[in-house]
Amino acid sequence: TQLLEQSPQFLSIQEGENLTVYCNSSSVFSSLQWYRQEPGEGPVLLVTVVTGGEVKKLKRLTFQFGDARKDSSLHITAAQPGDTGLYLCAGGGNAGNMLTFGGGTRLMVKP
Amino acid sequence: NAGVTQTPKFQVLKTGQSMTLQCAQDMNHEYMSWYRQDPGMGLRLIHYSVGAGITDQGEVPNGYNVSRSTTEDFPLRLLSAAPSQTSVYFCASRPSGMDEQFFGPGTRLTVL
Numbered sequence: 001t002q003l004l005e006q007s008p009q010f011l012s013i014q015e016g017e018n019l020t021v022y023c024n025s026s027s028v029f030s031s032l033q034w035y036r037q038e039p040g041e042g043p044v045l046l047v048t049v050v051t052g053g054e055v056k057k058l059k060r061l062t063f064q065f066g067d068a069r070k071d072s073s074l075h076i077t078a079a080q081p082g083d084t085g086l087y088l089c090a091g092g093g094n095a096g097n098m099l100t101f102g103g104g105t106r107l108m109v110k111p
Numbered sequence: 112n113a114g115v116t117q118t119p120k121f122q123v124l125k126t127g128q129s130m131t132l133q134c135a136q137d138m139n140h141e142y143m144s145w146y147r148q149d150p151g152m153g154l155r156l157i158h159y160s161v162g163a164g165i166t167d168q169g170e171v172p173n174g175y176n177v178s179r180s181t182t183e184d185f186p187l188r189l190l191s192a193a194p195s196q197t198s199v200y201f202c203a204s205r206p207s208g209m210d211e212q213f214f215g216p217g218t219r220l221t222v223l
Contacts, residue, residue: 009151031210042115042201042214043154088153092210098144098169099212101153 003027004091004102012108013079021074021105023089029100030093032065032072037086037104079109112137115215117202123221124192132187132218134202141207143185144169145177147198148217154201160185161207192222 007022023032031050035043047056049065049072056063060083062075072089086106090099118133136143144159146169156169160179174196176188185204189196199219203212 004153006153033210040216042203042216043212044214045211048210090154090212098142098156098159099210101146101155103151103153 004089004100006087006089006102006105008105009103010106010108012110015080015109015111016078017109019076019079019107021076021087021107022071023073023102024071025091026070027091028069028093029091030069031091032069033090033092033099034063034072034074035088035090037088043086043088076107079107081109081111083107083109114138115202115204115213117200117215117218119218120216121219123223124189125223126192126194128192130189130192132189132200132202132220134185134187134215135183136185136202136204136213137183138204138206138213139182140204140213141182143179143202143204144212145175145185145187146201146203147171147196148201149198157187157200189220194222196220197222 004025033048034046037043047063052067052069054065060077064073086104088104089102115136141162145157146154155171158177160166199217201217202215205212
């Protein structure tokens with residue numbers, strides 16, 4: 001079974017601060033996705049990274065896939081209250097090409 | 112397009128009762144899957160389907176059945192509900208060849 005561990009589990013910061021969320025595994029994944037979930041809703045895809053060492057930017061969010069394709073990070077610059085939510089990483093390449101999800105990082109950005 | 116729809120939104124069952132969670136998608140996606148979400152455990156795959164007539168077990172299949180008679184529908188059946196099945200259930204779909212999963216709004220189930 002491929003496992004993904006996210007850290008930290010919870011993060012509470014003030015508006016304007018920077019933060020990094022980590023997603024680690026001992027297994028290699030063919031792709032790594034980051035989702036954001038708001039209360040009462042399903043997760044929504046933010047980004048997919050597929051190449052070791054790949055860096056993708058989405059406005060204030062920077063996503064990186066580790067060189068060995070076993071880990072990933074999400075960095076948010078100048079966090080805003082609208083960034084509040086549950087961030088989930090998910091690795092692809094399992095049986096049936098289904099995803100393995102990490103436990104999630106719950107972020108709260110206070111104004 | 113409505114995307115992925117799930118019904119009901121909320122459900123309360125007594126131990127031993129059975130019920131079906133409905134999921135439908137109108138995007139003609141080949142892949143559909145069911146996940147349960149529990150605090151601190153992310154999303155765990157229950158069952159999935161790669162096309163009509165084809166289903167397979169995920170990480171936590173015990174106590175659940177699925178069928179895929181059409182491309183659009185993928186119902187999840189709880190045979191005899193147990194308190195351990197109290198959770199939020201998400202249905203998702205995606206086209207073959209793409210990684211992005213499209214999730215429904217979820218069903219919050221409580222088993223007393």
